[in-house]
Amino acid sequence: MKRGLTSAHLAILAAGFAFLYVPIALVVLYSFNASRLVTVWGGFSTQWYVSLFANEQLLQAASISFRVALASAALSTVLGTCAAFALQRFGRFPARTLFSGMLYAPLVMPEVIIGLALLLLFVGLGIDRGFWTIVIGHTTLGLCFVAVVVQARLAGFDRSLEEAAQDLGASPARTFRSITLPLIAPAMAAGFLLAFTISLDDFVIASFTSGPGSTTLPMRIYSQVRLGLTPEINAISTLLIGIVGLSLLAATAINRLKAPSAR
Amino acid sequence: MGGAPLLRLARVTKAYGDVVAVRDLSLDIPANEFFALLGPSGCGKTTLMRLIAGFETPDDGRIYLDGQDITDLPPHLRSINMMFQSYALFPHMSVAQNIAFGLKQEGRPRQEIASRVEDMLRLVQMVGLGERRPDQLSGGQRQRVALARALIKRPKLLLLDEPLAALDRKLRHDTQFELMQAQRETGTSFVVVTHDQDEAMVMAHRMAVMRAGAIDQIGAPREVYEEPATRHVAGFVGETNFFEGRVIQYMPGGVAIETSKGLKLEAFCQQHPAIGAKVTISIRPENLRLSAPGVFSSNGSAGEILDQVFREGLSSFRVKLDTGDLVHVRKSVSEGGAQHARGERVFVSFAPEHARALLT
Amino acid sequence: MSARAPLSALRRFVLGAPALWLLLFFLAPFALVMKIALSKPAIAQPPYEPTFSLADGWHGFLDKLGALSFDTFDLVISDDLYLSAYLSSLRLAAIATLLTLLIAFPLSLAMARAPKHWRTALVMLAIAPFWTSFLIRIYAWIMLLKEEGLINKLLLSLGLISTPLSIFATEGAVLIGIVYSYLPFMILPLYNALERQDPALLEAASDLGATPFTSFWTITVPLARSGIFAGVLLVFIPAVGEFVIPDLLGGSDTLMIGRTLWNEFFDNRDWPTASAVAIFLLVLLIAPLMLYERQQMREPAR
Numbered sequence: 025m026k027r028g029l030t031s032a033h034l035a036i037l038a039a040g041f042a043f044l045y046v047p048i049a050l051v052v053l054y055s056f057n058a059s060r061l062v063t064v065w066g067g068f069s070t071q072w073y074v075s076l077f078a079n080e081q082l083l084q085a086a087s088i089s090f091r092v093a094l095a096s097a098a099l100s101t102v103l104g105t106c107a108a109f110a111l112q113r114f115g116r117f118p119a120r121t122l123f124s125g126m127l128y129a130p131l132v133m134p135e136v137i138i139g140l141a142l143l144l145l146f147v148g149l150g151i152d153r154g155f156w157t158i159v160i161g162h163t164t165l166g167l168c169f170v171a172v173v174v175q176a177r178l179a180g181f182d183r184s185l186e187e188a189a190q191d192l193g194a195s196p197a198r199t200f201r202s203i204t205l206p207l208i209a210p211a212m213a214a215g216f217l218l219a220f221t222i223s224l225d226d227f228v229i230a231s232f233t234s235g236p237g238s239t240t241l242p243m244r245i246y247s248q249v250r251l252g253l254t255p256e257i258n259a260i261s262t263l264l265i266g267i268v269g270l271s272l273l274a275a276t277a278i279n280r281l282k283a284p285s286a287r
Numbered sequence: 288m289g290g291a292p293l294l295r296l297a298r299v300t301k302a303y304g305d306v307v308a309v310r311d312l313s314l315d316i317p318a319n320e321f322f323a324l325l326g327p328s329g330c331g332k333t334t335l336m337r338l339i340a341g342f343e344t345p346d347d348g349r350i351y352l353d354g355q356d357i358t359d360l361p362p363h364l365r366s367i368n369m370m371f372q373s374y375a376l377f378p379h380m381s382v383a384q385n386i387a388f389g390l391k392q393e394g395r396p397r398q399e400i401a402s403r404v405e406d407m408l409r410l411v412q413m414v415g416l417g418e419r420r421p422d423q424l425s426g427g428q429r430q431r432v433a434l435a436r437a438l439i440k441r442p443k444l445l446l447l448d449e450p451l452a453a454l455d456r457k458l459r460h461d462t463q464f465e466l467m468q469a470q471r472e473t474g475t476s477f478v479v480v481t482h483d484q485d486e487a488m489v490m491a492h493r494m495a496v497m498r499a500g501a502i503d504q505i506g507a508p509r510e511v512y513e514e515p516a517t518r519h520v521a522g523f524v525g526e527t528n529f530f531e532g533r534v535i536q537y538m539p540g541g542v543a544i545e546t547s548k549g550l551k552l553e554a555f556c557q558q559h560p561a562i563g564a565k566v567t568i569s570i571r572p573e574n575l576r577l578s579a580p581g582v583f584s585s586n587g588s589a590g591e592i593l594d595q596v597f598r599e600g601l602s603s604f605r606v607k608l609d610t611g612d613l614v615h616v617r618k619s620v621s622e623g624g625a626q627h628a629r630g631e632r633v634f635v636s637f638a639p640e641h642a643r644a645l646l647t
Numbered sequence: 648m649s650a651r652a653p654l655s656a657l658r659r660f661v662l663g664a665p666a667l668w669l670l671l672f673f674l675a676p677f678a679l680v681m682k683i684a685l686s687k688p689a690i691a692q693p694p695y696e697p698t699f700s701l702a703d704g705w706h707g708f709l710d711k712l713g714a715l716s717f718d719t720f721d722l723v724i725s726d727d728l729y730l731s732a733y734l735s736s737l738r739l740a741a742i743a744t745l746l747t748l749l750i751a752f753p754l755s756l757a758m759a760r761a762p763k764h765w766r767t768a769l770v771m772l773a774i775a776p777f778w779t780s781f782l783i784r785i786y787a788w789i790m791l792l793k794e795e796g797l798i799n800k801l802l803l804s805l806g807l808i809s810t811p812l813s814i815f816a817t818e819g820a821v822l823i824g825i826v827y828s829y830l831p832f833m834i835l836p837l838y839n840a841l842e843r844q845d846p847a848l849l850e851a852a853s854d855l856g857a858t859p860f861t862s863f864w865t866i867t868v869p870l871a872r873s874g875i876f877a878g879v880l881l882v883f884i885p886a887v888g889e890f891v892i893p894d895l896l897g898g899s900d901t902l903m904i905g906r907t908l909w910n911e912f913f914d915n916r917d918w919p920t921a922s923a924v925a926i927f928l929l930v931l932l933i934a935p936l937m938l939y940e941r942q943q944m945r946e947p948a949r
Contacts, residue, residue, distance in 0.1 A: 033757040037769070040754035044776050044830065047787035050797060054790065062790060063797055107665035114662060121944075123662075126669040128943045129936060132881060134888020136905045137925050140912065141676030144922070147693045148679050164672045167665060187342055188375035190362040192440065193392035199363075202388075206379050218778075225780045228890055231913075245782050249895060253790060261783040268778050276771070 052265065055258035062253035072259035082244055082260065089241035092155065092230075093223035096162035100219035101212055103163065104170025111171070112178040130168045138165065139232030146233065153235030161233040162226060166219030173218060177211035217275055221268055291354050293318040293476050294339065294444055299348035301334055308334035310500035311348070316444070316478065321470045323487035323508075324480045326497035327523065335497070336446050336480045340369045353443060363392070368442040372449040374433035376421035382432050383408075383417035389440040407435035410469065427458045434466070438473060447479045451486055463489050484524045488512070496520045514557075518645045521569035528575065528614045530568040534560045534644075542644050544568060548610035553586055554642035566644045572617035574641035577604065577633045587636025588612075592627050606635055677929070684922035685715040695918045719923040729907065729924065733931065736904040739818060739893075740886035743825035747882050748875065750826065751833035755874075756867070758834075759841035770838060777831040785824055785895050792820050792896070816898035824892040829885070833878040840874025841867070873942070880939040884932055904928055 055073075059066025076082065107127055110117075117123075130138060142161050146153055185207070189199040227242035234240060241260075248257055292315035301309040308331045316322050324332045337343045339350065341362035350358045357365055368389070376385050383404050390400045408414045411431035421429060430450065437445055450466060451459045467490050470477045481487055487494045488508040495505045496519070504516040508524075515521035518529070530552055532544035541555045544566055554568045580589055590608040597603075597620070604616045604627060614635060627633060686695040723729045758769045776784065791797050792815040799811040814820050844867065852862035868875075890905035897903070904924065912921035 030760075033760055036753045036757040037761070040750070040757070041772060043750070043827070044773070047784065047791060047827070048776065048779060050790060051783060051787045061795075063793070063795055063800060103665045103668055106661040110658075110662040110665065114658060117662065123666055123669075124944060125940050126666075126673055128940050130673060132884040132936065132939055134885055134890075134905055134928065134932070136888055136890050136908050137680075137929060138673070140908065140921060140925050141680050142672060144679040144683055144918075145672065145676040160672055164669065167668065171665070182373060182375065184371045184373050184375040185377060187340075187362070188369070188371055188436075189377070189388065190342075191340060191367075191369045192389035192436065193363045194388075195363050196361075198392065203377060221778050225782070227782055242780070242782050245780075245786075246891075246895075249782065249786055249789065253786075253793075257786060261780065261786065264783065265779050268780075269775075272775065272778055 048265065051258050052262045055255060055262040057255055057258070060255065062255055062258065072255040073263075076256055076259050076263075079256070081239075082241070082256075085239050085241045085244040086260075088155065088238055089224055092158050092162060092240060093220045096159045096166055096223045097216050097220035099159070099163040100166030100170045101216045104167040104215055104219070105174050105208075105212055107167060107171040108174035108178055112175050127168050127171050130165050131172065135165075135226070135228035139229040142229065143232040153233055154238045157233040157235065158230050158238060158240065161229040162219075162223040165226070165229065166222055169218045169222060170212070170215030173215040174208060174211045177208050181207065213275060217271060220271075224264070224268075292316055293320075293353060294478075295351040296335075296339075297349045297351070299335075299338060299345045299350065301338060301343060301345050307500050309338065309345070312501060313348075314495065314502065314505070316476055318443075318476055319474050321467065321477045321490055321492045322479070323491035323494040324478060324497060325484055325487040325494050325524070326482065328482055330497040331500040332480045332482075332497050333448070334500075336369075336448060336478070339444070339478070340367055340446055341365050366440070366442050367444045367446060368437040368440055369446040370433045370437045370448065370450055372452060374421075374429050374453070376429060376432055376436075378421055380421075381417060382413065382419050382421070382424070385421065385432055386417075386436045386439055388436065393440070403439055407439045410438070410472070411435045411465075426454055427462065430454060430462060431465075434469060438469065438475065441473070442475060444476045444478060447477060449481055450479060451481075451483070459486075466490060488524070496523060498523075515569060515643060515645065517647045518567045518569065519647075521567075521643065521645060525571065526615060526617075527569045527571055530570070530612070532566065532568070534562050534564050534566055536562075538639070541639055542566065544644065546610070546612075548612065550588055550608075550610050550612075552642075553639040554644040555640050556644040558644075558646050560644070560646055564646065566646055568642050568644050570637050570642040572603070572615040574637055575614060575616040576636050576638075577606070577616055577618065577627060578636070580632050580634050583634055583636045585636070586639060587634055589632065589634050590614075592629055592631045592633060594629060595627065606633065608635060680922045680925050682715070683919055684719055684926050685717065686919045687716070687718065688917045688919050693918065694916050719919045720926075722920065723923045723927060728902075729904075729927075732902040732904045732907045733927070735902045736887050736889075737931070739821060739825070739903060740883050740889075743822050743829070743886055744879055744883045746822060747826045747829055747833045748879060751830060751837055751878065752875075755834050755837035755841050758838050759844070760846075766842065770835075773834045773838070774831045781828060781891065784828055785892060788820070788824055788827065788896060789815065792823070815896070816901075818897065818901055820896040821893050821901055821903070824896040825882075825886050825889065828892065829882040832881040836874040836877035836881065837871060838874075840871040844870050877939075877942050880935055880942065884935050884939065887932060888928055 054062055054065075056068050056070060057065055058069035058071065107123075111120075111124055111127070139161065142157070142164070143153070146157050151157060181204075185203055186199050189203045190196065194202060225242060226240075227246050230240045230243055234243065245257060245260065248254060294314075294316040296312060296314040299309055299312050300307070310331075312331075312335065324335060326332045334343060338345055341357070341360060345358065348358075349356055352365065352367065377388065380388070386404045386407050387400050390403060395403075404417065405414075408417055411434055413428065413431055413435070416424075416428065421432070424432065430453070434450075447466070451462055454462060463486065466477070466479075479486070479490060491508055493505060493507055494511060495502045496511060497503065498517075498519050504511055504520045506514075511520060512525050515524065521527050522529070530544070530546050530550065532546035532550070532552070534542045535545045535551070536543040538553050541553055542560060543551060543553045545551050552568055554570070556566070560566050576583070576587070588608040588610055590606045593605040593607050593613075595602055595604050600620050602618050602620055604618075606614050606616055608614060616635065683695055688694060689696040754773075758766065758773065761769055789796070793799070794811050794813060794815060796815065798814075799808075802808045803811065814823075848866050848870075849862050852866050853859070857865065888905040889903060890909050893901050893903040893906045894909070897906075905928075908921050908924045908928070911917045911924060
C-alpha cells in the first residue's frame, strides 16, 4: 500500500508510544538526580551509581540473578527447542493435546500458582531450596516461551530445503547441522534472550523457590520498593534497561546480518 | 537406446491412508532422455517423483537405477538429484556455496570443488555472481542456480519439479530452450514433472500422461497429440472437440457413431468397440473444416459462427452447431480463416482419418 | 508430517525430555497443591499435617488419608474475605482487559496501516517494554502516581489542580498498572490480525457505499476477531492472579486473589488455605485457559 500516515494515525502512535515509554524514560532520567528525594530534581549526578556499587547485598543478588538467568535460559533453549520440534514435526503422537496444553498453559498461568505448586513439590520431595530450585522454576516457564518462538520459525520453514540437502547427499544428521540448525538459530537465540530476561525479571516464582542465601535481584528491588522510593533503585533499573536494550539491539543486528528467511 | 533402462519402476504402488496416489505403475526411462511426467494436480505425478528421489518409500513394487535396486536407499545415497519447485536454495549460503553443497557432502578436495563450481556457473551463465545471496537474485537466476546445484554432482538422473512454474511467461519460453540445451550438454536423463502440456510438448523426447495414479499413455509428444489413447489424454494434451455417441456401424479403419442429438459421424478407431458401445470422438480444432452450406453435407453439421478470436497468426472460431453442440475451429490466417463473419451460416465437418474414436 | 510414524530413540528423547520436565515440574505439583489443600495447618516444618512418608506403611498411609478433609475448602467458600477477593479480582481484571483493548486497538490499527517499512520498527517498539523489568515498570508508576509524585507535581505547577490527586494506593492505580504492563500482549495479536487484512476490503466496502464507521464495525472488527480473542485471554488470565501490581500500586483495601494467596502463604504461613485458594483460582481460570489452548492449537503464535 502506497499511502503515508494520516495525521490521526500519527497522533495515536505518538500518544500510544508516549504512554509506553515516558514512565521508563523518567526512571532513567531520575537515576541521575542529585537529590535524595526521588521526585525532586536536584541537578545532575552519578552518585547513585557509585553507591550502587558499594551495596554488597545488591551486587550479590545481581550476581545470583545473572547466574540463574544464564543457567535457566540455556536449559530452556534446549528443552524448548526439543518441544517445538516434537509439536511441529512429529505429527500425531499419544497425548499430544496434553503435551501442548502443558506447553501453552504456563504462558498465561498466574505466577503465584506456578510458584506455589513448585514450592510444594520441592518441600514434598525434601529438596532444599536455593539456586537450582530457582533455575528449575524459571526453566519451566522459559522453555514454554522458547518453544513458542522456535515453533513459529519451524512452522514457516520450507521443508524442501532439508529435502534438497538430502538429495544432494547430506545424511539426516548433516542436514540438521548444516541446514536446519543455522536457519532456526535466530529463533533459538531470540528464545534464549527471552528466557534470560524472563528469569532476570521474575520476582514471584523466585520468591517461592528461593532459599536462604539465594535472594535474587528482583527480590531485593521489591523489598526496597516496598520501603519507599530511593534513587538507587532508579540507578539499578537504568542499568538493567541498558543491558536488556543493548542485548536486544545486538540480537537485532545479528538477525539482520545472518538470518535470511527460511520460507 | 538398447540394453537395460537407466530407471525402471516395476509395479510401484503408494497409498496415503485410503488415497492411492500411485497404483501398480511400471515405467522405463533410458539414458540421455528428456522425459516429461504430465498430469493434472492430484494425479500422483509428485508422489511418483518423490518415490524416485527417495523421499517416499513405495508400499509395493521396486525401483531400479542402472540395474541396481534402490527402493530402500535413502535419498542422500541415490545418484539422482532434484530441482525443487520452490528451488529450495539455502538462504544462508551464497550462490557458490549452494552449488558446492553436493560436492562437499562427497568430501571432494577444495580445488576440485572450486573449479567444478566455476564450470557450473559458466554452464548456467552466472559467472561472477557466485558471492550473491539467493535473496539478491531474480527469479530466472534462482532457477539457474537450482539447476547448477542439482547438476554439479553429475547425477545419472535429474528430477525437475515444475521447473518453470515460478517464472513469468517470457522467461519461461527462453528457459525451456536452456533446459533442453543443458540436457543435451550433460547427457543426463531429465525427468520433468509438470501440469503444463505446453512445457511437456516443447521439451520432452517422450512424455507420460498420468491420471489417478496410473499412466494413460506414454509416447513422443507428437504421437500423443495425434494418437491419444484415451479421452483424458485427448482432452489434457492440446485442445480438442468431443462428440459422444454409440457405435452404429463398422467402417473401413473406423466406426460410425450416432450422438444423442442424432448426428451421424465417422472416425478412425484403433480399438474394436462392439456395436452399441459408448465411444467419444475427438477432433482437433485445426482438423475441422468450415465451408459454405451446401459444399459438404456429410460427417458434420450446419451451424452458426458465434465469435472469432485472432491470435498468433491463427483465427479461432466458436461455432454453435444446429444440434446445440459448441465446437472450436482453428484456421491459420494464410488459409483465409479470417473470412467468416459473426452470425454467418457454415457447415462444420471433418475427414474421418483426422478424428479418433476413443473407448475410454 | 501426516503419517503416525513410530518414534525412534532420538525422537523419544526430543519429545520425552520436555514432556517429562513439564510433567514433573508443572503438572505433578498440582496434585500436591490439591493434597495440601486437604490438609490441616500445623505449627511444624512443613506447616501442615498429615505429611505422608514411605515409612508409614500401607496402614499408616490409610490413616493419614482419612485425616485429609475439605475443611479449608469450606473455609474458603464460607469466608467473605475470599469470595470478595475473587470477585474483585475478576472485576478488576475484566475492567483492565477492556481498557487495554480500547487503548491497544487504535494503536495496533495505526501500526498496521503505517507504511510497510515502518511496521517492523513499530512492532519492535511496541514489544520492547515487555523486555524491561516488570518491577521497574511498576516502580515507574509509583514515581508518577504518588501524592508527591511527578503527575501531581506537574498538574500542581500548571495550576490545573490545587490539591494533589490521590490515585496511588487505589484500584485506579492497579488498573493503570495492569493496562501498562500487559499492553504489549494485547497489541501483538491485534496487530497480527489487523496487518493481515487486505486494505482493498475497506476500499471495496466504501465503493459499495459503506461509511468509514460501518466498514470499521462490519469489516475491520469482525476480521480482527481472532486477534481480539487471543489478546483478551493473554491479558485477562494472568491479570486475575496478579500479585505484584495490587501489592505495590494498590491500597491496603485493594483485594485481589493473588495477593490473598501470597499473604496466606508468606504472612500467615497457612499453606493449606493458600493451596485451597490456588485450587479455586485454577478452577476459575480453567475455562479461559481451555479457550486459550484451543486458540493456540488452531493458530500457532508467530
